[in-house]
Amino acid sequence: MNASVSAEILILVPLALALLWRLPGLAPVRQAFLIRRPALSLAPGERILTEIRPDPRVLGILALFLLAVTMAAALAEQLVFGAGPAVAYLFLAPFLLAWLAHLAQAAGSRWIVTDRRVVTDLGASLPLAEIGRIAVAPARLRLDGQGMQSLRLTGLADAHGAARMIRGLVARRTGQGAGPPSP
Secondary structure: OOOOOOHHHHHHHHHHHHHHHOOHHHHHHHHHHOOOOOOOOOOOOOOEEEEEOOOHHHHHHHHHHHHHHHHHHHHHHHHHHOOOHHHHHHHHHHHHHHHHHHHHHHHOOOEEEEOOEEEEOOOOEEEHHHOOEEEEEOOEEEEEOOOOOEEEEEOOOOHHHHHHHHHHHHHHHHOOOOOOOOO
């Protein structure tokens, strides 16, 4: 017996879920998912040095890469298991949607770097003196603090440049690598 999925189901299920989401009874759930940016409050004498934002072009390239990987995985699924195209994509769709949602969230994120700390757009803060490790990957930057504290930013065009800047600030803040005082 061959598994088959009708194209109508692929269209009607998302529409039904969208209508269900709009029900008045789910208003508290929708409100819980609304993210409001907290106002940035600086300590006395603290200065904003820069703001680091993801590059929309990099995020677009990552989205295209995800689509290409999904298409390749669906093709492999069709060749190996003999699944139809609709079934192959149906199994991969949740993973693709989760990654695309992650990229959409990353598009609206930012870091504000001050002379004392790094603050995310949601209000999480990591003091420069507590940064223990700076991990750099293509288009991604992660700052690890003490314990389990970690900040991640995806979609950076110049992740290495941002890491160098933060390393310099950490070295200046902790006194490591500080050169002779300037005249």
